[in-house]
Amino acid sequence: MAEEIRKIGVIGAGAMGCGVAHVCAVAGYDVHLIDLSREQLECGLATINGNLARQVSSGKLSDDARKQALGRISASTDLQDLAPVDMAVEAISEDEDEKRALYAKICPILKPEALLATNTSTLSITRLAASTDRPERFMGVHFMNPVPVMELVELVRGIATEEVTFETAKTFVRSLDKTPTVSEDFPAFIVNRVLLPMINEAIYVLYEGVGSVDSIDTAMKLGARHPMGPLELADFIGLDVCLSGIQMLHDGLGHDKYRPCPLLVKYVDAGWLGRKAGRGFYDYRGEEPVPTR
């Protein structure tokens, strides 16, 4: 039996946290969004507003529904504001130490019965759960990017996740008009176990000079009907997220086929993290994206 969820806390106002806040508010939940800085929250709220407006112009949402959704979202930098939530969705950077440090701060604030979900792309749910005071009420609820558009959400139980937690998360995902799928708790789950090696391979193809950024992306868009080329997609996901994911596959499964491409490491070292940084495999600072190689 699923438990009732009304108020959702979302921690991290990046691409994913904003997307989760957006779809929860549209579905009628009260949402409180948290980030480290007021600037990031303002930027996140502007993104949500822009994406809701996009849905209004394409006829997917009425203007009234947009206004109501915006009215359901509050935002602050104060973790104490998570005290009333029934479920917290953590969507901060893909860094295990940072996630653990955050859980240590929020667990004493959350209601004892509140569910804690992580949107991690690749990290072990069991290990993250073990660093909280509620491993039985903890699980992976992995949304895809862009959240308002993508239909799938991967549900991942940790070893201690209770059935009621899983059922509540499944009901929650369905209430957002999304399709849940179940993955066992192994590195990168299902989607990223398949997707990240493909992206890493595309970067090797670039690194080895087999093709340019443009030829690789064109090949996969027109030759394999992918909506985005793998390098465009890597920039969209964030090269830091891609690198930490492929590194997690390499560490967790110990196979050479997951070795991160040195060129990916170099781009991340340079801070060229993709769209969010203004530069990655493409340079986004002008009118049109321009390949950087």
Ligand SMILES: CC(=O)CC(=O)SCCNC(=O)CCNC(=O)[C@H](O)C(C)(C)COP(=O)(O)OP(=O)(O)OC[C@H]1O[C@@H](n2cnc3c(N)ncnc32)[C@H](O)[C@@H]1OP(=O)(O)O
């Ligand atoms: C890393 C992980 O852990 C897991 C992951 O998320 S892996 C990444 C998974 N995501 C993907 O693979 C995305 C692949 N790309 C795509 O599907 C498409 O390129 C895309 C949906 C992002 C954009 O599609 P497009 O046709 O190129 O562009 P566009 O016409 O602008 O958008 C298509 C529709 O989505 C809407 N849309 C796009 N981004 C949106 C957003 N952020 N919010 C709301 N709506 C959005 C547009 O308004 C448009 O709606 P209509 O069809 O109603 O007009």
Ligand SMILES: NC(=O)C1=CN([C@@H]2O[C@H](COP(=O)(O)OP(=O)(O)OC[C@H]3O[C@@H](n4cnc5c(N)ncnc54)[C@H](OP(=O)(O)O)[C@@H]3O)[C@@H](O)[C@H]2O)C=CC1
């Ligand atoms: N990008 C993607 O395509 C997908 C990502 N994910 C996962 O979702 C999570 C978020 O990813 P994404 O949105 O791309 O990341 P972003 O880097 O875009 O956003 C993360 C946000 O969290 C903030 N933040 C960092 N630490 C804290 C903290 N302790 N408390 C509050 N806020 C914090 C960051 O602030 P600041 O910038 O100041 O550090 C930033 O605003 C990751 O676990 C990622 O793996 C899952 C599916 C797809």
